[in-house]
Amino acid sequence: MEEFISFLANDVFWSTPVIYILLGVGLIFSILTRFLQVRHIKDMVTLMFQGKSSSAGVSSFQALAISLSGRVGTGNIAGVASAIYYGGPGAVFWMWTIAFIGASSAFVESTLAQIYKVKKDGVYRGGPAYYIEKGIGWKWFAVLFAGAAIVAMAILMPGVQSNAIAGSFKEAFNIPTYITGAAIVLLLGFIILGGIKRIAQTAQLIVPFMAIGYILVSLVVIAFNITEVPAVISLIVRSAFGADSLFGGLLGSAIAWGVKRGVYSNEAGQGTGPHPAAAAEVSHPAKQGLVQAFSVYIDTLFVCSATAFMILFTGMYNVTAEDEQSLIVNNLGDTAEINESRPFTQLAVDEVLPGFGSGFVAVSLFFFAFTTIMAYYYIAETNIAYLMKQRTGKIPIFILKIVILAATFYGSVKTANLAWALGDIGLGIMVWLNIIAIVILAKPALITLKDYERQKKEGKDPVFNPKELGIKNADYWEQEDKKKKTNIS
Secondary structure, rough: OOOHHHHHHHHHHHOOHHHOOOOOOOHHHHOOOHHHHHHHHHHHHHHHHOOOOOOOOOOHHHHHHHHHHHHHOOHHHHHHHHHHHHHOOOOHHHHHHHHHHHHHHHHHHHHHHHHOEEEEEEEEEEOOOHHHHHHHOOHHHHHHHHHHHHHHHHOOHHHHHHHHHHHHHHHHHHHOOHHHHHHHHHHHHHHHOHHHHHHHHHHHHHHHHHHHHHHHHHHHHHHHHHHHHHHHHHHHHHOOOOOOOHHHHHHHHHHHHHHHHHHHHOOOOOOOOHHHHEEEEEEHHHHHHHHHHHHHHHHHHHHHHHHHHHHHHHOOOOOOOOOOOOOOOOOOOHHHHOOOOOHHHHHHHHHOOOHHHHHHHHHHHHHHHHHHHHHHHHHHHHEEEEHOOOOOOHHHHHHHHHHHHHHHHHHHHHHHHHHHHHHHHHHHHHHHHHHHHHHHOOOHHHHHHHHHHHHHHHHOOOOOOOOHHHHOHHHHHHHHHHHHHHHHH
């Protein structure tokens, strides 16, 4: 059974064509937006701290925090380690590449989420299911995405996060995995019972603290190895193109695992980021689109790079081909029992900061992965709200809470490789469906970007009027425009 799940994950949902489609779509969006990820960096940063929450929505920063809760997770620690394990140091370069071009995909999907968001039960809701139905008119496809998202977020993917937490705590503190799993379930239950507001408040408190703390420790590790920086960067670049004599045979794996783990980590184009993006209280959809694009940079260029450099500086990694024939063993030296769960990052930090590194990484991983499970719950709840339409969703949402808590506990005690394979399947399903949707729906997002840029040039604080732009079915924004005109008259 485990072999079949691995086959689905690696040879179906993450086959070579899928990898290149993701790279291609991100590159096309980058060209069509004239590389907004470079042109609008200043706006991305300033917009993060503008706008306030309301009774219906969260602030731009809170939406960013929820989004980063999903993006900054076990993929930033264990995921980077597994990318290097299977793809060599060159995989890091391809993680950077998918982050850079993926920022444009994140902008498109998050802007679409804002354009087609709705107000239900007093709160904003939005995401791929909403923009598929309203933008394309394919209700069946929207229902398919919503169902896939619920299965992926509630069943298949939480186990990756809880498994990483439990494994790191066992490595650092020798705590049995079932005890860690039970503690995670209790904390998660308390937070998700408070709904989106409590999730947003928790994310706003934890995410900046955890990211800054992790990056600061990584800078200490880099400082201890500052003379090695040029050599490590050279190794990453040479390995990325098969030019390094030692890792030349891993070119295909470097690209595949760099893109796969890059998308798993930064979630650009995956369809998860649009859900919290839609919850933001903004005057123009492009504003939150730009904020969400910057979140990809925070995730991969900052946090993932921190992990990669710590591992590569200290040599605490194995590199193996996918057929598990070891190509090289560095300081670990234990080729008999290498697998994706090996705590490379903990060993790397411990090498520089003995007695501190393992525990620090375990605690960091707890915050990273725990907030990701919170984000998974919010995304699943949003898709249940979509399926329920005007009906009350109290019973389905209660069932969802039980299911995600059970999946979280189960994941903490199952094998790491199985957890990652299930997570890859869940991610792959959502990526396939969302990429199709945003390619078809790119035009409204591009029109919205041009409108934002036009108003900025005119010295205005951009506001959105979909009718003036010829965008149909943006019901929320049309109603807001009517209210403004009524109040003026």
